[in-house]
Amino acid sequence: MTTAPEPTFATALVTGASTGLGAVYADRLARRGFNLILVARDAGRMEALAETLRGQTGVAVEVLPADLTDRADLARIEARLASDPAITMLINNAGMSLNNGLLDSATDQIEQLIALNITAPTLLASAAGKAFVARGTGAIITIASVLALAPEMFDGVYSGSKAYVLNLSQSLASQVEPKGVRVQAVLPGATRTEIWERSGKDVDAFPAEMVMEAGDLVDAALLGFDRGETVTIPPLADEGQWTAFVQARLAMGPGLSRRDVAPRYREPALA
Numbered sequence: 132m133t134t135a136p137e138p139t140f141a142t143a144l145v146t147g148a149s150t151g152l153g154a155v156y157a158d159r160l161a162r163r164g165f166n167l168i169l170v171a172r173d174a175g176r177m178e179a180l181a182e183t184l185r186g187q188t189g190v191a192v193e194v195l196p197a198d199l200t201d202r203a204d205l206a207r208i209e210a211r212l213a214s215d216p217a218i219t220m221l222i223n224n225a226g227m228s229l230n231n232g233l234l235d236s237a238t239d240q241i242e243q244l245i246a247l248n249i250t251a252p253t254l255l256a257s258a259a260g261k262a263f264v265a266r267g268t269g270a271i272i273t274i275a276s277v278l279a280l281a282p283e284m285f286d287g288v289y290s291g292s293k294a295y296v297l298n299l300s301q302s303l304a305s306q307v308e309p310k311g312v313r314v315q316a317v318l319p320g321a322t323r324t325e326i327w328e329r330s331g332k333d334v335d336a337f338p339a340e341m342v343m344e345a346g347d348l349v350d351a352a353l354l355g356f357d358r359g360e361t362v363t364i365p366p367l368a369d370e371g372q373w374t375a376f377v378q379a380r381l382a383m384g385p386g387l388s389r390r391d392v393a394p395r396y397r398e399p400a401l402a
């Protein structure tokens with residue numbers, strides 16, 4: 132009996148690779164033998180990481196500075212994903228949070244978050260998805276957040292952007308997984324990175340048992356990826372809660388589009 136060859140993931144493009152979860156993904160993927168393309172704005176930090184990873188692992192690491200909220204920069208990264216056959220994995224990780232909520236944030240801050248957390252991962256997933264489907268192999272990993280499931284707990288612009296990429300990943304998975312392309316959405320809870328300080332918050336104000344270390348988060352997410360998960364929630368101990376949530380959602384499916392208005396919305400005389 133012949134078995135299908137394992138897909139090879141030769142080069143991974145990691146966005147938001149200058150620090151935080153992206154830098155840890157770069158480290159872990161280098162140790163798995165991937166060559167890397169690191170994308171973020173801070174070229175100096177990425178060069179330092181690249182030098183370390185080249186020295187420690189021997190993989191090839193390219194630094195591609197880009198501001199993903201800038202459409203010309205974003206188009207350059209899309210073009211690279213579309214044209215470089217060595218890239219077989221996209222880590223759609225770059226993201227930001229806001230200092231304030233929807234009602235207290237400046238318009239340009241809200242637009243920047245939407246550009247970075249929604250537009251960029253969408254267009255990068257589109258470029259990578261088309262290239263990977265054409266080759267019948269590849270993987271798109273996108274970092275969402277548990278806040279996708281908890282809109283009442285945080286600012287809705289951020290949590291809405293994370294609900295969006297969760298939805299996008301689940302939809303994309305149903306389209307491309309039959310064509311050999313893996314899709315995973317990772318939902319971290321609070322994790323110790325610079326995102327907190329960058330958005331004017333003190334992660335140490337949370338109870339210590341609520342905050343995961345970045346290395347633990349990425350190691351768990353990659354284990355979920357290895358197990359073939361489409362959605363990975365590293366902090367959630369009771370997997371049955373997620374399964375029940377998905378089942379409840381899917382159970383609504385047959386009732387979601389009907390000719391008839393639901394009885395509770397009919398005028399009493401018509402009911």
Ligand SMILES: NC(=O)C1=CN([C@@H]2O[C@H](COP(=O)(O)OP(=O)(O)OC[C@H]3O[C@@H](n4cnc5c(N)ncnc54)[C@H](OP(=O)(O)O)[C@@H]3O)[C@@H](O)[C@H]2O)C=CC1
Nearest residue numbers: 147149150151152171172173199226276321322324325326
């Ligand atoms: N930490 C947490 O508690 C959680 C994080 N997440 C998500 O995880 C992902 C990674 O976040 P995390 O590591 O915590 O955050 P960090 O702030 O530590 O890192 C964010 C990364 O994104 C890059 N980045 C920021 N703005 C831009 C930009 N305009 N263009 C290109 N790159 C940019 C930063 O690099 P540079 O400044 O050099 O551009 C940096 O490499 C995000 O999507 C975040 O929403 C989800 C749940 C919880």
Ligand SMILES: N[C@@H](C=O)C(=O)O
Nearest residue numbers: 228276278320321326
């Ligand atoms: N990154 C956090 C918020 O800023 C989160 O997603 O929990």
